[in-house]
Structure formats: C-alpha cells, structure tokens
Amino acid sequence: MIWKVLKSNIKIPQLSAAFIGVLCGITLLMGAVLFYVDVKDIFTDREGFWKDEYVVINKSIHLSDSYHQIRGERGNKNVFSTEEIEEIKSKDYVIDVAPFIASTFSVSVHTDRQSAMPGFYSDLFFEAIPDEYIDVAYDDWHWEEGMTFIPIILPRTYLNLYNFGFAQSQNLPQLSEDGIGVLNLNVTVRGNNNRENFTSRIVGFSDRINTFLVPKPFLTWANKNFGSEESPNPGRLIVITNDPSNEEMLKFFQDNQYRVDSNILSNAKALMFLRIISAIVLTIGIIIIALAFWLMIVSLLLLLERNHDNIAKLGMLGYLNREISKPYIILIITLLLSTFVVAIIPLSVFRNSYHNIIVSFGYEVSPDSVFLILLPTLLFVFALSAYLIFYVKKQVKSIMLS
Amino acid sequence: MEICFSGIIPFPIPDSLIMNSQIWGREFSFNKNDKILVMAESGKGKTTFINIMLGTRKDYSGKLYINNRDIKEFSINELSMLRKDKFSIVPQGLMLFEQLTAWENIQLNNKISNFFSDDEIIELLTVFDVIDQKDKKCKQLSFGQNQRIAVIRALCQKYEFLLLDEPFSHLDVKNKEKIWNTICKHANRQNAGIVITSLSDDVNNSFTKKISV
Numbered sequence: 001m002i003w004k005v006l007k008s009n010i011k012i013p014q015l016s017a018a019f020i021g022v023l024c025g026i027t028l029l030m031g032a033v034l035f036y037v038d039v040k041d042i043f044t045d046r047e048g049f050w051k052d053e054y055v056v057i058n059k060s061i062h063l064s065d066s067y068h069q070i071r072g073e074r075g076n077k078n079v080f081s082t083e084e085i086e087e088i089k090s091k092d093y094v095i096d097v098a099p100f101i102a103s104t105f106s107v108s109v110h111t112d113r114q115s116a117m118p119g120f121y122s123d124l125f126f127e128a129i130p131d132e133y134i135d136v137a138y139d140d141w142h143w144e145e146g147m148t149f150i151p152i153i154l155p156r157t158y159l160n161l162y163n164f165g166f167a168q169s170q171n172l173p174q175l176s177e178d179g180i181g182v183l184n185l186n187v188t189v190r191g192n193n194n195r196e197n198f199t200s201r202i203v204g205f206s207d208r209i210n211t212f213l214v215p216k217p218f219l220t221w222a223n224k225n226f227g228s229e230e231s232p233n234p235g236r237l238i239v240i241t242n243d244p245s246n247e248e249m250l251k252f253f254q255d256n257q258y259r260v261d262s263n264i265l266s267n268a269k270a271l272m273f274l275r276i277i278s279a280i281v282l283t284i285g286i287i288i289i290a291l292a293f294w295l296m297i298v299s300l301l302l303l304l305e306r307n308h309d310n311i312a313k314l315g316m317l318g319y320l321n322r323e324i325s326k327p328y329i330i331l332i333i334t335l336l337l338s339t340f341v342v343a344i345i346p347l348s349v350f351r352n353s354y355h356n357i358i359v360s361f362g363y364e365v366s367p368d369s370v371f372l373i374l375l376p377t378l379l380f381v382f383a384l385s386a387y388l389i390f391y392v393k394k395q396v397k398s399i400m401l402s
Numbered sequence: 403m404e405i406c407f408s409g410i411i412p413f414p415i416p417d418s419l420i421m422n423s424q425i426w427g428r429e430f431s432f433n434k435n436d437k438i439l440v441m442a443e444s445g446k447g448k449t450t451f452i453n454i455m456l457g458t459r460k461d462y463s464g465k466l467y468i469n470n471r472d473i474k475e476f477s478i479n480e481l482s483m484l485r486k487d488k489f490s491i492v493p494q495g496l497m498l499f500e501q502l503t504a505w506e507n508i509q510l511n512n513k514i515s516n517f518f519s520d521d522e523i524i525e526l527l528t529v530f531d532v533i534d535q536k537d538k539k540c541k542q543l544s545f546g547q548n549q550r551i552a553v554i555r556a557l558c559q560k561y562e563f564l565l566l567d568e569p570f571s572h573l574d575v576k577n578k579e580k581i582w583n584t585i586c587k588h589a590n591r592q593n594a595g596i597v598i599t600s601l602s603d604d605v606n607n608s609f610t611k612k613i614s615v
C-alpha cells in the first residue's frame with residue numbers, strides 16, 4: 001500500500017536515464033578490469049610476449065664522425081666508456097647491462113671445396129655477449145681453449161636477406177635453417193702475426209641479437225692472442241629493462257644520443273598506447289558511473305521531494321523510517337542489480353571479441369577471470385546500494401522531522 | 403499513560419493569549435482515563451496543542467512530559483512508535499492520500515497492526531454513512547465525507563489517546579452525535595483517553611476536563 005502511495009511520483013524517463021547511465025558505467029568498468037585480468041598474464045609473463053625487454057643501444061654516428069675517422073684526425077670510435085656504462089647501470093629502470101665484445105682481429109670464412117653449396121669467401125667480424133642474453137639455447141653453443149670448432153649464431157633477418165634478396169638476384173639456391181646448419185665452414189683468424197684455422201657451423205638463429213655471435217670465451221681468447229686490443233670499449237650495449245615503455249628511459253637515451261633498436265621502441269610505444277587506452281577507458285567508465293550515480297541521487301532527491309507530503313503523512317500515521325524507505329530501497333537494489341545482470345551481456349560480447357586474439361598469441365584465457373571480476377563488481381554494486389540506502393533513510397528522516 | 407504540559411509557551415504567541423490560557427505557561431496534566439475538550443476560537447493554538455503532543459512541533463519553551471519523559475528526547479523511531487501504539491490522530495487537515503480510495507486510506511492504517519477485519523471496517527463505514535464511497539478516491543469526496551473516513555482510519559489501530567483536531571467541523575448535528583458516540587464506544591473499548599479540539603462546547607457529552615487555550 002505504501003508503494004502505491006509513493007510510486008505515483010516516479011518519473012520513468014528519469015529512472016531509465018539513470019539505469020542506462022549506471023549500465024554504461026558498470027559495463028565499461030567491468031570491461032576494463034576484465035580485460036586487464038585476462039591479459040595480465042601477457043603483461044607479467046617474463047618469458048613471453050611482454051618479457052623483460054632486451055634493448056640494444058649504440059651511440060649515434062654523425063656525418064662529422066665519419067669524416068674525422070676517414071681523415072684519421074680523431075681516433076675515438078663511438079664507443080661506450082666505463083663511466084657511461086656505470087651510469088646506465090645505475091638507472092632504476094635498468095635491470096642489467098652487458099657490453100658487446102667486438103673482435104679486434106681479422107676473420108675470413110670460406111666453404112669447403114667438397115661442399116654441395118657454391119664456394120664463397122668473405123671477410124667477417126665476430127661479436128660476443130654473455131650467454132644469458134642470447135634468446136636461444138643450442139647444444140653446440142660451447143667453446144673452450146683447445147677446441148677447433150667455433151659455433152656461430154646468425155641473425156634470422158640475415159637468412160631472410162639472403163633467401164629473399166641475394167639468392168634470388170644472383171640465382172643462388174635458397175637455404176632453410178636446417179640446411180644451413182649442416183654447412184661446414186672454414187674460419188681463419190689473423191692478427192699479431194698469428195694465424196689459425198678453425199672449423200665452424202651456424203648452430204642457430206637469433207631474433208634478438210643482430211650480429212655474428214660466437215661464444216664469449218672464444219672471443220676473449222682470440223682478442224688476447226690475435227687482437228689489436230685485448231679489451232676494447234664496446235660500441236653496443238645490451239640493456240635489460242623491466243619496462244621498455246618507460247618514458248624516463250627513452251628520454252635518457254634521447255638526451256645522450258643513444259640509438260635504440262626501432263623494433264623495441266615500437267613494442268614500447270605499443271605497450272604505452274595500450275596502457276594509455278586502458279587508462280582512458282577506465283577513466284571514462286569512472287566518469288560515466290560517477291555521473292550516473294549523481295543522476296540517481298538527483299532522481300531520488302526529486303522523487304523524495306515530490307513525495308514530501310506523502311512521507312510526512314505516513315510518518316504522522318506512525319510508519320517507521322525503515323517502513324517508508326523500504327520501497328525506495330527495493331527500487332535502488334532492483335535498479336542496480338538489474339544493471340549488473342544486464343551488463344554481463346555486452347561484457348560477454350566484448351570478451352569473446354578479444355578472446356581469440358589472446359589465444360592466437362599462445363596464451364590461455366582463464367574462465368575464472370569472469371568470477372574474479374563479477375565478485376568485486378557485485379561488492380561495488382552493494383557499496384553503491386548501501387550509500388544510496390543510507391542517503392534515502394537520511395532524507396526520509398529529515399522529512400519526518402520537518 | 404500520563405501527559406504533562408509544564409510551562410509550555412509556543413513561539414510566537416502573543417502575551418495576551420498566555421494570560422488567558424489554561425494551558426500555555428501553566429502546569430497541566432492528564433491521563434488516559436480523561437476525556438478532554440480543548441476549546442478556543444480560531445488561531446488560539448488548538449492545533450499547536452495537538453502537534454506538540456505528537457512531537458511534530460518543537461518550537462516552544464517549557465517541557466512536555468510523556469510518562470515523565472521529555473518528548474524532545476524521543477528519537478524518530480520512538481516518535482513513530484508513539485504515533486503507532488499510543489496516539490491515534492484525526493488531524494485538522496485530515497492527511498488523507500487523495501490518490502487512494504477511501505478503503506485504501508483506511509487500510510493504510512489498519513494494515514500496520516491488522517487491527518480490524520474487513521467486516522468491522524465495513525460496519526464502521528455503514529454507521530458513518532460512507533459505505534457507498536469506499537471505492538472512490540478521496541479527492542472525489544466532500545470534506546465532510548473525508549472527515550468521516552479520517553475518523554474511521556484513526557479508530558483502526560491500537561491507541562491510548564485519540565487526538566481529534568476539530569473532527570466535526572463539516573458535519574451536521576445528527577452525524578456529529580452518531581459519530582461521537584461511536585468514537586466514545588471504541589475509545590472505551592480500548593480504555594483510551596480522548597483529546598478533542600473544538601471551536602465551541604457543542605459536543606453533547608460529559609468530559610472529565612474542559613479547558614480553553
């Protein structure tokens with residue numbers, strides 16, 4: 001009967017607007033949080049897509065540098081000093097730094113005459129980094145003094161360059177990764193009036209390191225015995241960072257004219273944009289829900305004001321605050337719970353839309369994430385309801401006392 | 403249940419009214435065995451007297467004690483319980499819900515404690531000569547008919563005091579007497595007191611107290 005008294009002043013368009021507002025807000029909030037929960041593994045998987053980034057940096061080379069080096073006026077190459085390496089290491093966003101060790105001796109490589117491949121000869125260079133920085137692990141990746149076999153790791157891009165550029169233009173056979181791996185190479189190392197021959201083979205390919213890699217013990221030994229410098233300053237550094245999108249790091253590199261691998265930067269920018277978009281969606285969701293919440297409060301306030309006389313009369317008859325507030329409480333709970341239930345529909349559509357993309361990256365989307373998001377949202381809805389119920393009771397009390 | 407007015411002076415009220423009043427600024431008490439007629443001309447504070455008892459007006463000096471407790475100390479819930487169990491009211495403005503029918507208005511009060519059965523309410527409607535109006539919305543009824551509906555509504559609950567604020571202002575003498583007798587019968591059945599305000603001493607009954615505001 002009380003409901004019959006109080007419902008007469010309810011304005012359906014106003015309540016509908018509040019319902020749609022809360023629905024949009026809750027959907028955006030739940031969507032943003034659900035998306036975060038679902039892709040969290042991708043963000044946190046250190047061996048996966050967004051693993052700790054290995055950033056390779058070098059100093060920018062300007063035209064003037066080339067000019068001076070050609071004229072022999074300045075001997076300094078664009079290499080990193082010990083102080084510069086220590087400075088980079090000291091940064092919060094840097095986990096570790098390792099120098100590229102360059103060969104300071106002459107290297108040439110040629111194929112066996114008996115090889116099935118067309119014969120070739122080339123001067124070459126080697127570089128080395130600590131094994132833990134290499135993105136692939138191969139059984140043959142090992143060298144110790146006395147061994148005459150040197151394993152080599154080649155950038156995968158070089159193979160592609162050969163297969164789809166050089167081989168096609170020179171009418172040479174294309175090579176598979178397995179095929180090139182069985183090709184025996186002869187490596188000759190010269191320097192300091194010494195010369196030594198080694199056998200070699202390409203044991204694998206790297207997507208991360210863009211150079212001819214040999215094991216670090218070999219290069220250290222070879223530089224000592226054949227090199228012009230035993231420990232040359234590195235021209236390139238490999239930096240492990242926990243956040244490749246760190247703006248402070250990118251600014252530091254820019255300020256010091258350190259050039260960064262463009263792919264890494266692209267990833268960093270993608271990650272940064274992803275974060276910005278997530279933050280924007282979350283912010284919009286919060287703004288919408290705040291506005292909808294405000295609209296609900298205004299609607300309730302108007303409803304209570306329109307029912308001012310009715311509430312006062314019911315109070316005079318002896319109805320308790322909780323009895324008068326009850327229809328409003330039922331209205332609030334029904335409205336908010338309905339938005340919660342209805343929001344699950346667009347949320348399911350949204351989740352399905354990105355589910356396949358995540359799976360295609362090789363990650364699993366846990367079905368539990370839905371429950372992880374539903375429970376806090378339900379608590380959030382209850383918290384909103386609790387505040388609105390408190391607000392209604394306060395207003396009803398104020399009318400009863402007026 | 404005892405009600406005690408202790409030096410109550412409502413704001414604002416002219417000094418001349420206080421001088422001649424038997425209530426304002428005086429010590430005055432009554433209990434549920436009393437039937438009190440409060441008489442005064444318009445604007446002398448009859449409705450204020452009722453509203454102070456109900457706890458809806460607090461703009462006065464002095465104290466109103468209900469069972470030795472100042473009504474200003476009552477919480478909102480205690481005031482509601484007071485109106486639910488101790489006082490039943492026919493306000494001057496009637497306070498009926500115009501969008502509801504006469505029957506629904508009566509049930510709104512009756513349902514709180516399921517005090518009367520439907521048959522008992524129908525009997526009252528018949529006695530009060532408004533049975534034909536029971537399914538009409540109150541906004542369609544005359545003030546006199548609404549007055550009778552408001553009285554029936556007031557009788558449909560437990561009470562220790564029936565507070566009637568000029569309940570017969572729009573009733574003829576015949577109806578007035580019939581309704582007054584019914585009110586007294588029901589009040590006696592509940593062993594309850596009656597406080598009735600009126601412009602004059604025109605109710606044919608013996609009151610334990612007749613006071614002028």
